Amino acid sequence: MIKILIVEDEEKIMRFLELELLHEGYEILKADNGRTGLEIAEKGEADLMLLDIMLPQINGLEVLRRLRKTSDLPVIMLTARDAVMDKVSGLDAGADDYITKPFAIEELLARIRTALKKRTVIEKADTDVISCGLLSLDKKKHEVMYDNTKIELTNREFSLLKILMENKNIVLNRDILMEKVCGYDYIGETNVIDVYVRYLRTKIDDVFNTKIISTVRGVGYVIKDE
Secondary structure, three states: OOEEEEEOOOHHHHHHHHHHHHHOOOEEEEEOOHHHHHHHHHOOOOOEEEEEOOOOOOOHHHHHHHHOOOOOOOEEEEEOOOOHHHHHHHHHOOOOEEEEOOOOHHHHHHHHHHHHHHHHHHHHHOOOEEEEOOEEEEOOOOEEEEOOEEEOOOHHHHHHHHHHHHOOOOOEEHHHHHHHHHOOOOOOOOOHHHHHHHHHHHHHHHHHOOOOEEEEOOOEEEEOOO
């Protein structure tokens, strides 16, 4: 049974959502504050989260930012705030969708179905081993090979290569890469991604006489599936 985590501090809204979703056949997990909601989400038991922005202890945007360090759980933001910047902030933080209170339950149910469908497609496409030419990366084994030769990488080098390989042919800017590799609250050298790209090129490009990571000047980096 599909489990939906509702993180909402308004009791009436929580009860309304719980009853409607139970009627639709979903199993419900509940939290009335951001900290508890994050803890439940990080356990990996939910299939989708409905997340309010205005929450006690930790607000919804902060919950989402922390969650996105470790999880791609589908998240639909629920909030009474309908300003454009609030929507942008939620989507930039990693929300899959955004719905403003008050809303029709039929619309919310449709958005839930869409988000779950996208998740299923991604999971089917998501394999443990990613390949690009002779380069392969095994997520479970935490192993990188080039033409059957193992390449020793640090955790950050591995994380950076994995993100680039998962997004082949998509140019990722340095800010996105820094947040994914170092965390959104990273405090340190701003050129850290450039440094790790250089390390990867030393260990892969220079050793095997190839060119894996391309620089897009003024934007960021990309691995092209050629």
